[in-house]
Amino acid sequence: MYYQGKRRGGDGFAAVIDFLLSNARLVLGVGGVAVLGIATLAVKRLIERAGRPPDDEKPDKKMTDSWEELSLVTPSPKLLRKGIEGVVMKQITAASKRADLSQPPELMPEPQRPEPDTTPRRKRLDLCVLTFQDRLQQYYRTRVCLPPDEVGRAQQRALDIATEIQAFLHSKHPDMPLGEMTLAGSLLDDLQVVKADHACLMVPLQLEPSLWSPIAGEDTFLGHPQFCMLRRENLEYFPRGRSYWDRYLLGGYLSSKLVTEHLGKSVMEFMNWPSLVGTLECEVRPVLGSPELKLEIHGLGDGAHDDERMYISILPTVRLGEFTLTAQPEITGAFDYVWYQSLYTRETALLASLDQEAAGSEVRRKCLKTLKAVCRNCPALRKLTGSHLSNVILHLCEKESDWSEAAFVDRFQQAITELIGYLEIGSLPSYFKPAVNLLHGFTEDDIDEMGFMLYCAVTEPEILLI
Numbered sequence: 246m247y248y249q250g251k252r253r254g255g256d257g258f259a260a261v262i263d264f265l266l267s268n269a270r271l272v273l274g275v276g277g278v279a280v281l282g283i284a285t286l287a288v289k290r291l292i293e294r295a296g297r298p299p300d301d302e303k304p305d306k307k308m309t310d311s312w313e314e315l316s317l318v319t320p321s322p323k324l325l326r327k328g329i330e331g332v333v334m335k336q337i338t339a340a341s342k343r344a345d346l347s348q349p350p351e352l353m354p355e356p357q358r359p360e361p362d363t364t365p366r367r368k369r370l371d372l373c374v375l376t377f378q379d380r381l382q383q384y385y386r387t388r389v390c391l392p393p394d395e396v397g398r399a400q401q402r403a404l405d406i407a408t409e410i411q412a413f414l415h416s417k418h419p420d421m422p423l424g425e426m427t428l429a430g431s432l433l434d435d436l437q438v439v440k441a442d443h444a445c446l447m448v449p450l451q452l453e454p455s456l457w458s459p460i461a462g463e464d465t466f467l468g469h470p471q472f473c474m475l476r477r478e479n480l481e482y483f484p485r486g487r488s489y490w491d492r493y494l495l496g497g498y499l500s501s502k503l504v505t506e507h508l509g510k511s512v513m514e515f516m517n518w519p520s521l522v523g524t525l526e527c528e529v530r531p532v533l534g535s536p537e538l539k540l541e542i543h544g545l546g547d548g549a550h551d552d553e554r555m556y557i558s559i560l561p562t563v564r565l566g567e568f569t570l571t572a573q574p575e576i577t578g579a580f581d582y583v584w585y586q587s588l589y590t591r592e593t594a595l596l597a598s599l600d601q602e603a604a605g606s607e608v609r610r611k612c613l614k615t616l617k618a619v620c621r622n623c624p625a626l627r628k629l630t631g632s633h634l635s636n637v638i639l640h641l642c643e644k645e646s647d648w649s650e651a652a653f654v655d656r657f658q659q660a661i662t663e664l665i666g667y668l669e670i671g672s673l674p675s676y677f678k679p680a681v682n683l684l685h686g687f688t689e690d691d692i693d694e695m696g697f698m699l700y701c702a703v704t705e706p707e708i709l710l711i
Contacts, residue, residue, distance in 0.1 A: 377706055378654050384710045389438050389618040399441035403428050405525055407446050413516050422489055424449030434593050438618040442555050447562045456488050459568045470680045471586045473570050475499040495582045501572035502581035504561050509538050536574040588677050592635045608648045612656050613638050619709045625698040633683050637664050639676040661699055668696040
């Protein structure tokens with residue numbers, strides 16, 4: 246390209262510059278591209294100046310203006326750390342020498358002097374802050390909040406399916422002690438964002454308190470604070486068979502895997518879902534090949550939303566004392582007798598109560614929903630769930646007392662900074678159980694990818710709202 250450029254003038258060098266600019270953002274980032282762009286502008290002006298006809302101005306003044314133009318390239322701390330600025334300045338120096346050799350300095354025209362950038366830079370920064378505030382509010386209104394009619398349709402669809410499942414289970418297993426199926430999760434608590442496309446149905450298992458006792462994960466060989474076991478008690482006085490759930494015992498403990506498999510066969514295989522299309526006014530298909538019980542709903546039956554899809558998770562649930570345990574094999578893994586202790590209800594209730602104490606501003610929930618939408622829309626952050634973000638907000642509530650509407654933007658940016666700190670140390674303790682590290686399942690690559698995205702958002706938060 247160099248020799249070709251000598252034959253065609255400056256075309257070869259221009260091609261190199263265009264190639265660098267087109268790929269600079271991948272290597273240098275946004276700040277590096279800005280510095281490289283300014284440097285390229287200076288080099289191009291020097292090359293253009295070399296081919297212009299001579300004028301009547303003084304040579305000394307032209308040379309002074311030329312080097313003042315090169316002073317546009319200001320040092321950047323990030324570029325200094327990576328050694329990029331030295332490379333850029335070497336290219337500028339080499340290009341200026343070529344320009345000097347090709348044409349005497351007295352033939353160069355006078356360029357326009359750049360205006361002092363102190364005041365305009367301050368104005369640009371102020372404008373960016375105001376623009377981000379406006380964009381964040383607009384993002385919350387248009388992309389975070391769901392229309393009430395959409396939420397109502399999704400809730401009604403989930404409740405209709407819950408009614409059909411419960412009726413089928415009562416008819417097929419009349420002796421199975423089950424409570425009333427209820428809707429739970431973010432769809433019920435108005436914490437769902439972007440789209441109302443998933444719901445959770447709880448199937449309560451009615452266990453006899455005198456025959457079953459929960460054992461916390463800290464007291465077992467597992468050592469996981471959120472893994473619990475349900476032990477069968479008083480076998481010498483109440484032998485096996487006194488409880489309906491004795492048939493799902495595994496080594497003296499109630500097996501979450503056996504319970505899930507039994508309900509899965511009943512709901513997924515034996516229910517005649519195609520025959521319910523006319524009743525439910527939608528198509529329901531079991532999601533096969535997944536360890537969890539999940540249904541896929543296609544169409545909402547009103548014509549305008551026939552292309553919408555929704556997923557419903559069915560969770561067998563046990564409530565004993567202060568313990569709320571769910572059968573979630575996708576979390577507990579190969580431990581067939583382990584139940585998962587969910588802290589979602591406690592976390593959600595605490596956030597709601599804190600917002601009510603603050604004159605009902607609901608800025609904590611607003612910040613949580615905005616973060617959930619950002620993570621859902623950004624591929625690099627999709628592994629961050631509502632549980633991670635809820636605990637970040639709860640920890641932040643202990644540090645900050647101002648959760649007014651005027652502090653929404655500050656709390657949002659501060660939550661991002663706090664999350665970066667947790668990723669740097671690789672630990673995010675649960676608010677109600679500090680021994681639980683919510684980042685335990687992430688790999689180093691996951692943490693690096695999320696940390697890099699959030700670190701870029703500290704200086705340019707607008708990238709999260711794309």
